[in-house]
Amino acid sequence: MKIEIRSGRVVDPAQDVDRVASLYVAAGRIVAIGDAPAGWTPNRVIDAQGLVVCPGLVDAAARLREPGLEHKATLESELQAAIAGGVTSLACPPDTDPPLDEPGLVEMLKHRARSLNLAHVYPVGALTLQLAGTTLTEMGELAEAGCVAFSQADMPLVDTQVLLRAMQYAATFGHRVWLRPQDPHLGKGGVAHDGEVATRLGLAAVPTAAETIALATIFALVRETGVRVHLCRLSSAEGVALVRAAKRDGLPVTCDVAIHHLHLCDVDIGWFDAQAHLVPPLRTSRDRAALRAGVADGTIDVICSDHTPVDDDGKQLPFAEAEPGATGLELLLPLTLKWAAEERVELAPALARITQAPAALLGIPAGSLAVGAAADICVFDPVAY
Amino acid sequence: MRNPQLNANGELTHLLTLEGLPAEVIRQILDTAEPFASIAEREVKKVPLLRGKAVFNLFFENSTRTRTTFEIAAKRLSADVINLNIGASSTSKGETLLDTVDNLVAMNADMFVVRHSQSGAPHLIAAHLNAHKRTHVHVVNAGDGRHAHPTQGLLDLYTIRHYKREFHGLTVAIVGDVLHSRVARSLIHGLTTLGTPEVRVIGPRTLLPTRVEALGVRVFSDMREGLAGCDVVVMLRLQSERMKGALLPSAGEYFKHYGLTQDKLAAARPDVIVMHPGPMNRGVEIDSAVADGERSVILPQVTFGIAVRMAVMSIIAGN
Amino acid sequence: MSTPASPQIPDAEGALVALAERMRAAVAHDAAFVGIYSGGAWLAERLAAMIPGSHAVGYIDVSYYRDDYAKSGLKGGAKRTELSFDVEGATIVLVDDVLYTGRSVRAAINELFDFGRPDRIELAVLVDRGGRELPVQADYVGARLVVARELSVVLSKDPGGTLSLAVEPLAGN
Numbered sequence: 001m002k003i004e005i006r007s008g009r010v011v012d013p014a015q016d017v018d019r020v021a022s023l024y025v026a027a028g029r030i031v032a033i034g035d036a037p038a039g040w041t042p043n044r045v046i047d048a049q050g051l052v053v054c055p056g057l058v059d060a061a062a063r064l065r066e067p068g069l070e071h072k073a074t075l076e077s078e079l080q081a082a083i084a085g086g087v088t089s090l091a092c093p094p095d096t097d098p099p100l101d102e103p104g105l106v107e108m109l110k111h112r113a114r115s116l117n118l119a120h121v122y123p124v125g126a127l128t129l130q131l132a133g134t135t136l137t138e139m140g141e142l143a144e145a146g147c148v149a150f151s152q153a154d155m156p157l158v159d160t161q162v163l164l165r166a167m168q169y170a171a172t173f174g175h176r177v178w179l180r181p182q183d184p185h186l187g188k189g190g191v192a193h194d195g196e197v198a199t200r201l202g203l204a205a206v207p208t209a210a211e212t213i214a215l216a217t218i219f220a221l222v223r224e225t226g227v228r229v230h231l232c233r234l235s236s237a238e239g240v241a242l243v244r245a246a247k248r249d250g251l252p253v254t255c256d257v258a259i260h261h262l263h264l265c266d267v268d269i270g271w272f273d274a275q276a277h278l279v280p281p282l283r284t285s286r287d288r289a290a291l292r293a294g295v296a297d298g299t300i301d302v303i304c305s306d307h308t309p310v311d312d313d314g315k316q317l318p319f320a321e322a323e324p325g326a327t328g329l330e331l332l333l334p335l336t337l338k339w340a341a342e343e344r345v346e347l348a349p350a351l352a353r354i355t356q357a358p359a360a361l362l363g364i365p366a367g368s369l370a371v372g373a374a375a376d377i378c379v380f381d382p383v384a385y
Numbered sequence: 386m387r388n389p390q391l392n393a394n395g396e397l398t399h400l401l402t403l404e405g406l407p408a409e410v411i412r413q414i415l416d417t418a419e420p421f422a423s424i425a426e427r428e429v430k431k432v433p434l435l436r437g438k439a440v441f442n443l444f445f446e447n448s449t450r451t452r453t454t455f456e457i458a459a460k461r462l463s464a465d466v467i468n469l470n471i472g473a474s475s476t477s478k479g480e481t482l483l484d485t486v487d488n489l490v491a492m493n494a495d496m497f498v499v500r501h502s503q504s505g506a507p508h509l510i511a512a513h514l515n516a517h518k519r520t521h522v523h524v525v526n527a528g529d530g531r532h533a534h535p536t537q538g539l540l541d542l543y544t545i546r547h548y549k550r551e552f553h554g555l556t557v558a559i560v561g562d563v564l565h566s567r568v569a570r571s572l573i574h575g576l577t578t579l580g581t582p583e584v585r586v587i588g589p590r591t592l593l594p595t596r597v598e599a600l601g602v603r604v605f606s607d608m609r610e611g612l613a614g615c616d617v618v619v620m621l622r623l624q625s626e627r628m629k630g631a632l633l634p635s636a637g638e639y640f641k642h643y644g645l646t647q648d649k650l651a652a653a654r655p656d657v658i659v660m661h662p663g664p665m666n667r668g669v670e671i672d673s674a675v676a677d678g679e680r681s682v683i684l685p686q687v688t689f690g691i692a693v694r695m696a697v698m699s700i701i702a703g704n
Numbered sequence: 705m706s707t708p709a710s711p712q713i714p715d716a717e718g719a720l721v722a723l724a725e726r727m728r729a730a731v732a733h734d735a736a737f738v739g740i741y742s743g744g745a746w747l748a749e750r751l752a753a754m755i756p757g758s759h760a761v762g763y764i765d766v767s768y769y770r771d772d773y774a775k776s777g778l779k780g781g782a783k784r785t786e787l788s789f790d791v792e793g794a795t796i797v798l799v800d801d802v803l804y805t806g807r808s809v810r811a812a813i814n815e816l817f818d819f820g821r822p823d824r825i826e827l828a829v830l831v832d833r834g835g836r837e838l839p840v841q842a843d844y845v846g847a848r849l850v851v852a853r854e855l856s857v858v859l860s861k862d863p864g865g866t867l868s869l870a871v872e873p874l875a876g877n
Contacts, residue, residue: 199594200404202504202531202567207595269390271512272505316483316513318503320530396777413780420765420782429818432768436777699768703777 001043001051002026004036008048008379013057013352014359014368023053025375032371046329048379054351056088056119056376057360058367061232062307062329064121066112067105068097073309075109078329079118085330087305088119088237088376089359089366095153101126101137103145110146122148122362124178127166131155134162136169143173148362149230150177153278156184160217167227176228176254176361179212181239182280185253188369191320193235193283197266202224206281208236215242222251230361233306235280237290244299254361255299257291258306259335260326264288274315295353296343302361303339303353305332333380347382389511392520396704399524402572411578415543418516418696422689424461431587434699435464436490438495442468443485444527445501447637449596449661450663451527455498455536458694464496467630479698482506483513490514496523504530504567523701526696529567537662538571540693542579545617548658552576556583558611558653559602560643561583561621561670562592564632568662570600570620577601587611588643608643620645622669636669645671649679658682708750716859716867719830720747723846724754727797727828731755735795735819735826738762740812741783743801743859746867748831751799756842764798792822797844801859803829806840827838831869833857 005023010033012018017033024032024040031037062082065073082090092109094100100109106123113121125147129135132155139150150170157163157179170177177287187206192198196204215231219242222229234240234257243255260278265285269276276282294300308325315322332354359367366376388405392398397410412682417583424430440459451597455672459466471485481489486497488536499507507526514522528534549555557576563569563586576584577600585599587605598604612618627633659671659681675681737759739748745763752759767782804828809827814820828844833851851857857873861867 144397194595196596196599199596200570200600202529202533202570205595272508274509313481315644317481318501318509318530320503321507416780417778417782420767420784422783427819431818433814434773648793699778703773 002041003375004040004042004045004106005048005158005377005379006045008051008053010053010369011348011351013348014055015370017369018348022081025377028375029372030369030373030375033369034078038293039111046379050381050383051379052347052382053369054378054380055355055367055369056378057086057333057354057359058362058364059087059090059307059329059354060302060304060358060361061094061258062087062090062092063309063325065183065309066096066109072311075112075121076116076118078309079113079116079121081307081329082119086333086378086380087329088378089122089364090119090282090329091122091124091148091358091362093124094151095155099131099153100142100147101129101131103138103141106142106145106147108213120364122146122364122367124149124212125152126137126150127177128157128162128168132205133157133345136166137200138161139170139173139175142320143175147175148364149175151232152179154180154182156182158184158384160221164221164225167221167229169223171225171227172284174217176230178230178232179218180232180280181211181218181234183210183213185198185367186210186213191277191281191324192269193266193281195266195284197269201269201272201319206310208232208238208283208287210237211239211280214240215239215246219246219251219253222246222253228252228254231256233261233280234291234294234300235261235283235287237287240290240299241292244294246301254301256302256304256358256361257295257300259303259328259332260306261288262292262295262303262339263335271318272319274317275326276322277315277319277322278326279324292339295339296345302358303332303336303352304327304358333378343375389508389515392704393704397701398520398704399507400535400701401507401511401524401526403535403538403571403578404533406578407639408580409579411539411542411575414539414696414700415546415691416688417700418539418543418692421461421695422692424695425688426692430461431463432461433463435459435462435702438464438702439493440464440466440496440498440529440698441489441494442466443471443497443499444469445471445482445488445499445506446528448500448528451500454690455525455527455694456647458691459498459698461691462695462699464698482509482511486510486513490519490522494522496525496698498525498527499529500527501529504532506530525697525701528567531567531570533571534567534662535571536690536694536697537568538575539576539685539697540574540690541568541619541660541662542575543689543693544660544682545658547685547689548682549616552579552581555581555615555616556585556614557581557619558585558587558605558615559619559621560587560608560611560645561595562623562627563588563621564592564594565624565627566621569619572619573600573602585615589633589639592627608649609652612652617655617658617660618645618650618653619662620671622662622664640669640672644669647672647674647678650675660686663687710780712849713832713869713871714849716830716869719846720750720867723830723844724751726844727751728755728757731757731797731826732795733757734759735797736760736762736789737797737799737828738764738787738812738816740798740808741765743830744799746859748799748803750867751763751828753856755809760789762789764812764815766811766815769815771807771811785815787819791816791822794820794822795824796822796829797826799828801830802857803832803840803842803845804835805825805855806836806838809840810838816857830859831857850869
């Protein structure tokens with residue numbers, strides 16, 4: 001099948017391309033950009049005048065709810081949402097039911113995803129069995145089955161001895177450990193940021209220190225071992241500052257932020273709106289400003305959706321009892337563009353945060369429109385979005 | 386964002402919190418409560434205002450005291466009162482809060498008096514009723530988690546006004562576990578809305594919420610300093626669980642530094658009034674000499690509570 | 705303020721004298737005079753002073769017994785009902801300033817019965833303006849007046865205690 005995407009603004013941060021050109025696809029691969037190949041007759045032409053043509057987006061964190069939580073969503077529904085949002089590759093966290101701590105489960109997931117032929121799915125494997133934080137998983141086997149990294153999802157890893165060993169073991173197979181910086185004790189049971197809003201609303205709270213203490217612990221372990229770590233879902237200004245300093249010191253750390261945290265803050269809880277119940281909690285507008293600036297200056301490498309859809313039954317409850325989470329796959333692109341417009345960030349560096357950078361993080365051949373690459377392409381109307 | 390407690394005409398249709406209520410609405414409730422107070426002295430302690438109306442006491446958290454005062458208040462308005470004590474076990478039976486509400490509305494409930502252990506539960510119910518345009522069904526918050534206890538706040542305001550006439554020159558101190566107290570939060574909102582110039586909170590740092598000053602209060606750790614020159618002292622109940630969560634070492638040390646004794650009370654003005662939402666822990670937050678002493682207005686608070694709740698119910702049921 | 709076809713407004717003090725005259729001959733020696741706030745209350749006090757006998761004065765606020773609560777909600781400014789005598793077995797003259805639809809009187813009677821069972825209730829009004837919506841009649845009337853529906857008849861008291869009647873447009877007209 002020969003496809004021509006004609007006269008769009010081709011933006012590919014990975015190759016430093018930003019010009020109006022046509023893109024030529026054959027047999028599922030990009031065969032040329034700019035001038036048509038010799039003897040070119042397309043089966044299908046997409047008129048991309050006035051539109052942006054970029055690499056298919058790479059979402060570093062999207063929950064697919066399979067296996068185990070099919071009553072909430074299925075692979076099919078979520079992958080449809082992904083491509084509707086321009087996401088062609090995504091990584092899913094291991095907190096399914098059962099968690100992705102076994103090669104068989106990973107293989108099954110990859111197989112199911114492949115047969116649906118929608119977006120590419122890259123599972124992140126569980127770091128410990130059952131995510132319980134005591135016994136290491138067979139990371140070698142899991143890596144072979146297709147895991148691109150290992151994490152504890154949102155489960156705390158209390159025992160620093162186990163954490164250190166897990167980090168070292170993962171490094172043996174060349175993989176990063178993805179960790180959410182969350183102290184297991186501080187703010188246990190908290191559902192909102194520890195500040196004015198939680199005080200007024202009488203909600204149990206999570207202080208910023210829960211994030212900064214965990215970051216400090218992780219950095220100390222990284223310094224000792226040189227193991228690469230990816231920090232998931234930064235939420236505070238102090239957290240961003242700590243990551244900036246760690247990078248300046250040359251520590252091999254990367255980090256991401258969830259797209260909703262670039263736009264909302266704790267005031268958006270309003271009168272106990274459970275839609276705003278997220279993990280990590282939405283913090284103050286000051287924190288939001290620092291996260292936005294952190295993405296702009298590169299301290300934060302990746303923007304992800306943290307897609308965690310919750311149905312009405314899960315949200316129509318008192319705030320603290322409601323399930324945390326928000327849908328994000330279809331919002332990743334428009335909300336990234338909104339952030340870029342508001343922070344006056346150019347399109348290419350903005351798109352890099354959801355294409356090139358997450359592809360590099362996952363170590364996958366995606367996020368680029370190089371000749372010969374798989375034709376995972378996103379075409380969108382920058383004005384409508 | 387429209388205030389979920391007011392209808393399209395700006396009239397009170399639910400009572401969820403004192404925060405954000407216009408001062409006139411608060412004053413209207415206090416003024417309406419006054420004549421209701423005299424109904425207790427009649428032979429027939431009833432007026433027919435809510436006759437034929439069904440008031441459901443939806444208590445997800447046990448409280449015989451509060452439930453009883455609401456029941457008395459509703460019955461004095463000639464309402465039919467149905468008590469539903471839904472402990473934690475009911476949620477394990479699978480019926481959600483909103484499903485329970487919908488079922489009761491289908492049974493022609495006119496008013497819900499709700500007490501819940503989660504902050505925001507009454508707001509959820511009111512939002513649900515508003516979304517489904519059930520304008521004739523009203524919600525009264527009888528206490529939600531740590532968030533609000535607006536009828537208690539109102540009866541505290543009524544008590545203060547009864548003894549002190551007005552709020553403009555007062556110094557009021559609230560002592561104790563403000564962190565976990567919905568009573569304190571409601572009273573603070575009510576006092577600041579009515580123009581009380583100095584509202585103080587006194588307690589150890591572990592029992593004060595983060596950024597509590599943002600509510601409009603001055604923070605004191607030393608009780609004598611905090612009580613100096615006070616016109617009103619409100620003592621909060623200290624629950625025994627606080628000793629377990631590493632918030633406090635012992636009741637003994639707490640009483641020594643934050644318990645109200647005659648000696649500490651002497652720092653306040655000679656005509657100070659002492660209040661407590663009840664039930665009291667004698668010897669923990671307040672000693673008996675003060676609780677039963679001449680400056681204490683703790684028992685009148687209870688009587689005023691019925692009149693204030695009658696006022697709230699009759700105002701919102703008519704809107 | 706101009707009103708359409710101003711009727712002859714009776715002089716309040718004169719009407720009061722006429723009312724007292726009619727009552728003097730007929731009321732029980734120990735009848736209690738219960739005035740409906742506010743105009744009825746002033747009148748009850750004046751009448752007790754003008755009519756010989758032992759007449760306890762009571763005051764009744766009908767706010768909680770009105771029949772328009774469902775439509776208009778609770779109106780503010782309720783005052784305390786004060787009945788210092790025993791309603792049980794009492795002879796009562798209910799006093800109001802203007803008798804119109806009869807609904808306030810109905811509310812006052814219901815309220816009195818919540819205090820006990822009187823032997824007898826009679827009704828004395830300063831002005832009867834007709835327009836009854838309930839089967840209520842006054843036993844003693846000071847003056848009669850016919851006024852259009854859009855107008856209301858109001859009794860006021862000046863600082864010196866002198867009563868006067870006025871006709872005003874209904875609030876909202």
